[in-house]
Structures are given as structure tokens and as C-alpha cells.
Amino acid sequence: MADKVRLSPQTLLVLDTLGQAASEWRYGYDLSRVTGLKSGTLYPILARLAERKWLETCWKPPDENGKPRHLYRLTAEGLRSARASLQKSMGRVQVLKPARAR
Amino acid sequence: MQKNIKQDLPIWLLGWFAQRLPPEQQIWADALLGELAQIPGIWERLIWTVSGICGLGKIWMRTRLENVFDGDRPLAVTLIALYHAILSCIIVAVLVWQLPRMRTPWTEAFFPVLMSLFVALIPGVIALGLWVLDDAARLMAIILSLLHALGNGALISTHHLGWTGRPVGRIVLDLVMIGILLLPSIRGAFRPLRVDLRLRS
Numbered sequence: 001m002a003d004k005v006r007l008s009p010q011t012l013l014v015l016d017t018l019g020q021a022a023s024e025w026r027y028g029y030d031l032s033r034v035t036g037l038k039s040g041t042l043y044p045i046l047a048r049l050a051e052r053k054w055l056e057t058c059w060k061p062p063d064e065n066g067k068p069r070h071l072y073r074l075t076a077e078g079l080r081s082a083r084a085s086l087q088k089s090m091g092r093v094q095v096l097k098p099a100r101a102r
Numbered sequence: 103m104q105k106n107i108k109q110d111l112p113i114w115l116l117g118w119f120a121q122r123l124p125p126e127q128q129i130w131a132d133a134l135l136g137e138l139a140q141i142p143g144i145w146e147r148l149i150w151t152v153s154g155i156c157g158l159g160k161i162w163m164r165t166r167l168e169n170v171f172d173g174d175r176p177l178a179v180t181l182i183a184l185y186h187a188i189l190s191c192i193i194v195a196v197l198v199w200q201l202p203r204m205r206t207p208w209t210e211a212f213f214p215v216l217m218s219l220f221v222a223l224i225p226g227v228i229a230l231g232l233w234v235l236d237d238a239a240r241l242m243a244i245i246l247s248l249l250h251a252l253g254n255g256a257l258i259s260t261h262h263l264g265w266t267g268r269p270v271g272r273i274v275l276d277l278v279m280i281g282i283l284l285l286p287s288i289r290g291a292f293r294p295l296r297v298d299l300r301l302r303s
Contacts, residue, residue: 029137029150039137040153043130044160057129069140070133 007085010037011045015082018055018074025058025071046072054078112138112151119155127161134158166234175235176291178282182243183232185279190226197222237292244283251276 007015013035018026032042049055055078060069074082116138120131134154141147197218204211228246231239254269263269282288
């Protein structure tokens with residue numbers, strides 16, 4: 001699957017970030033801060049990954065702020081594909097990462 | 103009060119945009135809204151909102167494009183859509199081709215030309231609607247074909263035409279298209295018009 005899909009450097013960056021602690025659930029805002037991607041770039045990537053079943057999502061019930069939060073983590077297939085894609089495109093992510101990460 | 107308005111503006115903006123999204127994409131708008139409450143500072147919240155709206159637009163556009171190129175469209179609908187697209191292109195081309203020959207001053211001709219172009223684009227819009235299987239476009243195509251057939255009928259009834267083969271052929275084509283678009287199997291392939299039902303509370 002990963003071989004057939006062309007992934008942008010930003011998608012690779014998101015996969016890399018999610019893959020670093022694959023079992024942990026991550027928030028969108030947290031991912032945005034770590035990757036340095038704006039919400040307008042991050043969410044279409046998350047939507048595409050979820051569509052491909054590379055990403056599983058769940059809702060955290062509302063806290064005192066009154067809004068439920070969406071959480072993300074890689075599926076087993078997503079983790080496999082992410083590792084394969086990242087290995088193939090190692091250079092691209094490493095070039096992007098220092099410039100983007102805060 | 104002023105601070106509340108500023109704080110609520112991103113939520114209002116994002117909420118307003120989210121209401122216009124199809125239900126299957128609502129989840130991403132809700133996800134953006136959920137994070138908004140965690141973001142400190144009005145500017146960061148505004149950037150999150152504006153960028154998020156662009157992102158939702160991208161998701162919406164990608165889904166629409168995927169629908170355009172999916173393979174569920176019956177062949178007859180594809181052909182009717184292509185007919186409308188070609189018809190629109192021909193009318194626009196004829197209009198553009200005639201522009202340099204126009205003798206009327208532009209100040210007088212501007213609005214009639216603009217209106218003509220607008221009318222010429224109607225079959226194109228219908229073609230696009232048929233392509234994405236929008237039921238409103240199917241109804242518009244039926245109405246346009248009916249009007250076109252009636253127009254050709256009126257043209258034949260003037261008895262000014264030496265050879266009536268072409269308008270008769272166009273009437274037959276219009277009736278065939280109407281018949282196809284009214285078939286239950288074709289009607290079933292179109293998506294029903296979306297009706298949003300929302301509770302005020």
C-alpha cells in the first residue's frame with residue numbers, strides 16, 4: 001500500500017510524529033505544535049490518513065471547557081506503512097523537520 | 103464584553119462554516135472546534151480558525167473531486183452530461199467568435215454580451231451537475247430539453263425552413279434525453295436533494 005501512495009513531506013512528518021509513540025493517543029493541537037503544521041494543512045492530512053485506515057480516531061468526553069476532543073493514533077497497518085514510507089523518504093522528512101519543529 | 107466577543111469570534115466563524123459542510127465531514131469541523139478551546143491567545147485562535155476553515159475547504163473539495171471521478175455514473179448520464187458540456191462550449195465559442203465582428207459600441211453591448219455568456223454557460227453547469235449526479239441538474243436538464251424541443255417545434259411551425267431534418271432530429275434527441283432521465287434506474291442513481299433539518303435548541 002505504502003509503495004503505491006505518494007506521500008507529501010508534511011504527511012511524512014505527521015506519520016513520523018505519530019509513529020514515535022505509536023500506542024499513545026495524540027490531540028490535533030498537540031500534533032500541530034510538534035510538527036509546526038497549521039491546522040489547514042494538518043487536518044486534511046489526518047482526514048486522508050483516517051480514510052486510508054492508517055489512523056484510528058476517538059473522542060475524549062468534554063472537560064470543563066465543554067467541548068469533546070478528537071484523538072489520533074496510528075493503526076497497525078498505518079504504523080507498518082508509515083515505517084515503510086519513512087524509510088524510503090528519510091531525507092525528505094529530516095530536511096523538513098528542523099525547519100518546522102518548534 | 104469586548105474580550106468575550108473576540109474570544110467567541112473564532113468559535114462562531116468555525117461553527118458557521120461547519121454548518122455548511124456535508125454531515126460526513128462534520129467530524130473534522132468538530133475536531134477543530136474541540137481543539138480551539140485549548141488554544142490560548144486570540145491571534146493564535148484566529149490563525150487556527152482561518153487555517154482550519156481552509157483545511158475543511160480542502161477536505162470538502164477533495165471529496166467532491168473524488169465523487170466526480172468515481173465510477174458509479176450510468177453511461178447514459180455521462181453521455182448526456184458530455185452533450186450539455188459540448189453544447190455549452192459551442193455556444194460560448196460562437197459568442198466569442200462573433201465579438202470582433204460586433205459593430206455596437208461596448209457601452210451598449212456589454213450587458214447583453216454578459217447575459218448571453220451567462221445563458222451559454224447554463225448547459226455547462228447542468229453538465230457538471232449531471233457529472234456529480236446532482237438530482238437538481240437532472241431536473242434542469244429535463245426542463246432545458248423540453249424548452250429546446252418546444253423551441254425547435256415553434257421554429258418548424260413557422261414554415262420558413264426549407265429542410266426540417268435538423269430541428270426534427272434535435273427534438274427527437276431532446277425527447278430521448280428526457281426519457282432516459284426519467285427512467286427509474288437513472289433516477290435512482292442520482293442523489294436526492296439535501297435537506298438540512300436542525301433543531302434550534
